[in-house]
Amino acid sequence: MTQFDRIARLVALLERQGSCAITELATHFAVSEETIRRDVRLLEAEGRAFKVHGGVTLPDGRRETPVLVRMREQAEAKRAVAHRAASLIEDGMTVLIDSGTTSCWLARALTGFSRLTVVTNSLEVAGALLNQAGVRVHLAGGALNADYRAAFDREAVRYARGFAPDATILSMGAIDAARGFLDFDPDEAGFKRALLDVARRVVVVADSSKFVRAGTIHVADFAQVADLVADGAIPDPIVTAAARAGTRLHRA
Amino acid sequence: MTQFDRIARLVALLERQGSCAITELATHFAVSEETIRRDVRLLEAEGRAFKVHGGVTLPDGRRETPVLVRMREQAEAKRAVAHRAASLIEDGMTVLIDSGTTSCWLARALTGFSRLTVVTNSLEVAGALLNQAGVRVHLAGGALNADYRAAFDREAVRYARGFAPDATILSMGAIDAARGFLDFDPDEAGFKRALLDVARRVVVVADSSKFVRAGTIHVADFAQVADLVADGAIPDPIVTAAARAGTRLHRA
C-alpha cells in the first residue's frame, strides 16, 4: 500500500463518515500515528481535509453544509438507488440532474460512459461528474443557495431549459400517494417545476425515507413522472398511485 | 519485447488494476526499474498515467484534478498572496474572481465579511465561498472545463458581464515586463479578456513563479491592471513596467 493509495482511501473514508480518529486510522492502515498525521497535513494543505484534535474531518467548505450532512443520512440506501438509476441511463444521452442528495450519489455512480452530457444546477453534482471520463458537464449558474450548493434562480432555469434532455432526473423531498411529489424549499421546488414543463422523461430518485415524510410544497403529480427509482419496500398506496398514473417503478 | 509493446501492456495492466507498483512491473516485464520509470515518465507526459511514489496510477477516477494538483504547487506563496489580496477587499463590495489556483486560495482567505458579493466562474472558488458567512455567491455557469473546473464559454462571459464589480480579481499564467500578462489556455484567456473590457478595477494575483514562466497568449497590458499582488521579490523589469503604467504593487 503506497502513500497515495492510503490517502485516497482515507479521503473515501472521510467522505463516508465525515470524520475519523487518528488512532483508528493508524491501526486501520497499520502505520504509525505520525504517518497518518503527515497524510492529514498534506490533505489539509490542499484543502481536502480539516485537522481537529485527535482526528480529521471534512474541510470547512464541505462540512456542515446541509446538503452534505444529508448525504450521509441513508447513505447506503441512496447509493443503491443511485446505482439503479444509473442503469437507466445509456451512453450518448443528455440528462438533466438536479441538486438533491440522491443526485449527488447518482453523479458518483455515473461511471463508464464514453459520451454522456449532463446538465445540472448543483455544484456537488458538477464537481463529481468532472472526475468521470467521458462526461461533459454543463452547469446552470446563478445566485447560489448555500444550503443546497446549487442555483435555483431565473438564470439557472433559463439555462437549463435551453437543453432538451433525454431524461430529467429529480430527487424529491417527500412522496405521497395522494398529493404526489412534494418538497420543502420553495426555490428548489420552483426550479423543479420549471424543468417539468419541458421534460421529455422525468425520473425521480428517492430513498424509502421519502415515503414517510410530509412535504409542504407540491412539485409534481404521478402522471408527470415516467420512472420512480426507490429502495426497499415501496408502500402499497404508492404502488397503486404509480400504476394508475403509468409511472414505472424500479426497486434498488 | 519492444518498448512500445511493453508500454501498451503496461497501460492495459493499469486499466485493469487501476494502479501498479514499479517493482512489480520491473519483475513482470523482466527489465530494470529505471526502464519502467522511463516508460511511466513518457506516459505521464502524454497524460495517460499518473506517477506516485512507488508506483503509477490511472490519471482519471479518484485522481486529483489538475487545478487541485496545482493548488499544492507554491501553496505557501499563493496563500500569502491571497491574504494580501483579501486585504484590498472591503465589506459591501462586489468582486469578480476568476478560476486560477491563487483565486481558490483567495476564496478561502475571504473571511470576516458581513456583506460581500462575489461573482465567479470557478466551481472551486464558489464552493469555498459558500461557507463563508456573509458572502453571496453568483456562479457563472456554462460548459465546464474539467481541468480548470470552471466555465469559460459565451454563457459564462454573458453572465459575468451582467455585473458591475468594484474589483475584478484575476490570476495569470505568466507575467512579462515587455508583453504584460499572459496565459496558457485560449479559453481561459478569452474569458479574462472579455471581463477586462468592462472591469472598473483589475487586480492581478500572482505568486513569484509567474515571473519566470513564459505564457503563450496575451491577456492584458500593465495599463489595464490597477493592482498587482505578488509574493517575494518582484523583478526590476516588472517594477519598472508597473510604475510606467501606473500599476500599484502589493508585496505579500
Next chain:
DNA sequence: ACGCGCGTGTGACATGATGTGGCTTTTCGT
C-alpha cells in the same frame, strides 16, 4: 566500417516516506 540515435542497465547521489523519541500543546476531569 563507421558513426549515430535509441533503448537499456548501472551506480552515485538526491529525494521521499516512515518510525521513534523527546518535547510542547491541548484536553479534560478534579
Next chain:
DNA sequence: ACGAAAAGCCACATCATGTCACACGCGCGT
C-alpha cells in the same frame, strides 16, 4: 485553576524510491 494523560509537532535515523549521468549494445543508413 491545576495537573495528568492524550495528542501533536519536530528532529533525526533509516530505508525505499527516484533521478541523473554515463556506458554499453543494438540496429540503421549515407
